[in-house]
Amino acid sequence: MPKIVNKTEKREQLVQAAIPIFAKFGFRDTKMSDIAIHADVGKGTLYEYFPSKDELFLHAFRVWFSYFAEQMQEIMETEKDPRRQILSFYTQYFATIESYRDMYQIYFDFWSELTRNPLLNKQDISDVYQSLRDLFTGILEDGIERKIFRSMDAQVTSVAMIAMADGLLLQWLIEPAAFSIKDLGGVAMTSYINGLC
Amino acid sequence: MPKIVNKTEKREQLVQAAIPIFAKFGFRDTKMSDIAIHADVGKGTLYEYFPSKDELFLHAFRVWFSYFAEQMQEIMETEKDPRRQILSFYTQYFATIESYRDMYQIYFDFWSELTRNPLLNKQDISDVYQSLRDLFTGILEDGIERKIFRSMDAQVTSVAMIAMADGLLLQWLIEPAAFSIKDLGGVAMTSYINGLC
Amino acid sequence: MPKIVNKTEKREQLVQAAIPIFAKFGFRDTKMSDIAIHADVGKGTLYEYFPSKDELFLHAFRVWFSYFAEQMQEIMETEKDPRRQILSFYTQYFATIESYRDMYQIYFDFWSELTRNPLLNKQDISDVYQSLRDLFTGILEDGIERKIFRSMDAQVTSVAMIAMADGLLLQWLIEPAAFSIKDLGGVAMTSYINGLC
Amino acid sequence: MPKIVNKTEKREQLVQAAIPIFAKFGFRDTKMSDIAIHADVGKGTLYEYFPSKDELFLHAFRVWFSYFAEQMQEIMETEKDPRRQILSFYTQYFATIESYRDMYQIYFDFWSELTRNPLLNKQDISDVYQSLRDLFTGILEDGIERKIFRSMDAQVTSVAMIAMADGLLLQWLIEPAAFSIKDLGGVAMTSYINGLC
DNA sequence: GATGAATGAGAGTTCATTCAT
DNA sequence: GATGAATGAACTCTCATTCAT
Known part of the structure; x- marks a missing residue:
């Protein structure tokens, strides 16, 4: 009897192992x-689950942002006030970042591959930012209509x-010692959002 | 006698040729x-002027930010109003970006190498962001004192x-079609700075 | 499961393939x-077994002299008369040389790398000649004590x-046509050793 | 008026500058x-005097051995006793070696290039050892005839x-600390020559 | 005659990918 | 299904040689 393997689950495991390595050395290195x-498998095994390094990275991207979207979704459903929707998300986001x-x-x-790797230009990937913009635009318009935000x-x-x-994330990644993203990020976002009312 | 070349000038030329290539493919690729x-020289010639690919990239970095600092300096001297100092700089900056x-x-x-390449940990390089923060902090404090900005x-x-x-630059680099950095960037920065008054 | 190879054995094979090439062209060439x-493998395969060209050469050196030492040891054990110990060894040695x-x-x-390559300054390598001198000194002293050799x-x-x-080897390598190392070498060594009695 | 240069003299100078470098790093390195x-000239100048690195090395070889032959010749003429001819030469030779x-x-x-470099296979070069052998054979035969040496x-x-x-030179070059070539070499050669009487 | 800036063939080495086991 | 030994294209870098000045 062949070993029964849940292909999807193992893919997930492999991606989870790959992410910190990609993060540490960068994709090309x-x-x-x-x-x-790191995944404690043979090199060949990676190729059983992903046809190439590029595809493995692509999958990492997908996994990452689907998790991001999930978190987003959750907050959207929990919070009803548009200010809180945005703020809660970023508060939680910055806290996670600081820990990991x-x-x-x-x-x-x-970021880099998104603009240069044809693989990451696939529609579902390159739309990440557009979706986010659409989401926020919706929230803001809703808030304006409800007179929570001023007209803008x-x-x-x-x-x-x-x-x-x-930009906060970027600056902090480059020099984490310069400030706490959790603290400063929270203050900055709050202040920015308050300015919208 | 051999051809007389201005070594410094030629280094400059080679860096200028290297920048768009680094930009297009990324450092590692x-x-x-x-x-x-691209520079229309032999491979060996590059090594006459830079001991390694890393050093060539480092030099690109230096040239880039010294130009950035120059522009900054110029604006600082021209404009006296702190709001205009910041705004003029970014207006010009975004206009340049959009053209190039x-x-x-x-x-x-x-960004990527700054955190991962030991070469770019040289003091003069890794301080780029700190210097910028210090500069802006100075401008803001000056403005607060002069009652141009509110207390913050x-x-x-x-x-x-x-x-x-x-963040605007980043978002625009990833998807330039989504908006005009010159236009939207100008509006966003203006709005942000107005909020500080 | 991947092909199972005896790593040590394959290293040996590769060294055996490398030796005649090093011999023919010299290390640097x-x-x-x-x-x-020559080894009928891919270039990359060499690097699976040796981290560098230097290390491959070093290994060739080790293999070579461990074989030399083995032969030496064998003769030492077979022959009891000190004259025969030396003579048998060199007779056999010159015969081998002439064939290969x-x-x-x-x-x-x-010789050349031994004085110039820091790699070959490892203790076990640079002692080759000292060990040989010690060995011969021992044999000679033993022979003197046993009145086989005159005092010296x-x-x-x-x-x-x-x-x-x-010196015989050297001269013959430079101009093998000038004489037979097996014949002339045998005569010369015999004559020299007889002169010690 | 063009600078007057004695081509032959300058070639000599350049070779003299090249020899210690070849000696230190080896021909290929x-x-x-x-x-x-080291010669305090431009790279191009070397090529004015020698068509290639190989030819420069070849010339070094020629200069070296013509000097060797000169020394030899001088001793031959000074000393009349065949034992002294050989011994004086090597005594002086070993003394020089120890100093340089x-x-x-x-x-x-x-040695290495002599067997592998087609350039050094030119008749006049590869005959170096044959000439030396002929010379010694002549001295020995003369000595045998004059009953100074025994029949051999x-x-x-x-x-x-x-x-x-x-062989003494070789061993000493590899490990100069092991013995003094001047002292031990003198003793060894004397002893060997005495054995011929 | 003298020079050294320019060159590119070719070196050692790496690593994504394949595939026999 | 899992593996890692094998591979070679492709990389960075070197250096003998050329030639415009």
């Missing part, structure tokens, strides 16, 4: 053999809000 | 031979302001 | 690709004896 | 640029004598 060792800093270095590679260009503001969060 | 072809988008992709690699935590605000600009 | 072709002349060209590189400075004589054999 | 620096050890490392390369095979003995001297 990560060796498949490193991932194999080493993992978040992978953003450098997501919701599209511009959603871009700016995402920019602020990304 | 850029081949020295690509740069050589392909070159600015190199930021992905500056200047350090947090300087981090946030840089974050906003970087 | 031997290309890893030549060795790979092309291989012995590698001595030029052992055993240390000087052991140096001289090794010198004679090396 | 010696860079033309190193020689140029670093230069004599070049022998590894002479002069050809075999000349090979052996050269072997002894070369």
Whole structure:
């Protein structure tokens, strides 16, 4: 009887093993053999589950952002006030980042590959930012209608809000000692959102 | 007598040729031979001017940010109003970015290597962000004193302001079609700075 | 399951393939690709077994002299008369050399690298000559005590004896047509040893 | 008026500068640029005097052995006793070696290239050893006739004598700390020659 | 005549991928 | 299904040689 393996589950495991390696060394400097060792499988096994290094990275991206979206979704459903929806999400987000800093270095590679790797130009991937912008635009428009936010260009503001969060993350990843993303990030986002009322 | 060349000038030329290649392919995927072809010199010539690919990239970084600092300096001296100092700089900055988008992709690699490449841990390099934060903090504190800005935590605000600009750049580099950095960036920064008054 | 290979055995095979190439072209002019072709493996395979060209050469050195030492040991145990111990060894040695002349060209590189390559300064390697001198000194002193040899400075004589054999090899390697190392070498060594009685 | 240069003299100078570099690094690891620096000329200048690195090395060889032959010749003319002819030469030879050890490392390369470099197979070069053997054979035969030496095979003995001297040099170059070539070499050669009487 | 800036063939080495076991 | 030994294309870097000045 052949060993029964849940293919999907094992893929997941392998991706989980790959992420910290990609994060540590960067996509191009990560060796498949490193991932194999870290995942405690043979190099060949990786190729049983992913046709190439690129695809493995793509999958990491997908897993990562589906988790991101899930978190987002959860907050959306829990919080009803639009200010709290945005703020709660980022508060939680920055707290997570601060705890798993080493993992978040992978953003450098997501960002970089997103613009340069044809594989990551697949529709479902390259839309990540557009979806987020749409989501925030919706929240903002809803808040404006409900007189929670003052009148403004919701599209511009959603871009700016995402920019602020990304920029904080970026700056912190480059020099984590410079400030606490959890603390400073919370203050900055709160202040920004308050300015929208 | 051999051809007389201005070594410094030629280094400059080679870096200028290297930047768009680094920007296009990313540091790790850029081949020295690509740069050589683009610079219209032999591969060996690159090594006459830079001891390694790493050092060439480092030099690109230095050249880039010294130019950045120069621009900054110029604006500082021209403008006297702190709001205008910040705004003028970013207006000009975003305009430049929009014209040379392909070159600015190199930021992905500056960011990424800044955290992972021991070469870029040299003091003068890794201080880039700290210097910028200090500069903005100074401007803000000056503005607060002069009652141009309302009372605020200047350090947090300087981090946030840089974050906003970087985040806009980042988002735009990933998907330039989504918005015009010149236009939207201008609006967003103006709005942010107005909120500080 | 992947192919099961005896790593040690394969290393041995690769070294055996490398030796004649090193011998033919010299260490510096031997290309890893030549060795790979000769060993009928891919270039990469060499690097599975040796971390560098230097280390491959070092291993060749070790293999070579451990074989030399083995032969020596065997003769020591078979022959009891000190004259025969030395003579039998060199008779056999010169006979081997004459049959494998092309291989012995590698001595030029052992000699040369021994003085210039820091890799070969490892204790076990650079002691090759000292061990041989000690061995011969022992044999000679034993022979003097047993009145087989006349009284003499055993240390000087052991140096001289090794010198004679090396010098014969050297001269013959440079111009094999000039004489037969087997014949002339046998006569010369016999005559030299007889002069010690 | 063009600068008047004695071409032959300058060639000589350049070779003299090249020899210690070849000796230090070995032929293959010696860079033309190193020689140029050491000779205090431009790289291009070397090529004005020698068509290639190989030819420069060839010339070094020729200069070296013509000097060797000169010394030899001088002793031959000064000394009349065949024992003294041989002994005086080697005494002087070993003394020189001990003083210029670093230069004599070049022998590894002479030896090695002599068998492998087609350039050094030119008749006048590869005959170096044959000429020396002929010379010694003549001296020995003369001595035998004059009853200074006992009856022996002069050809075999000349090979052996050269072997002894070369072997001593070789052993000493590899491990100069092991003994003094001047002292031990003198004793060994004297003892060997005395054995021929 | 003298030079050294420029060159590119070719070296050692790496690593994503394959496939026999 | 799992593996890691084998591979070679492709990389960075070197250096003998050339030639414009």
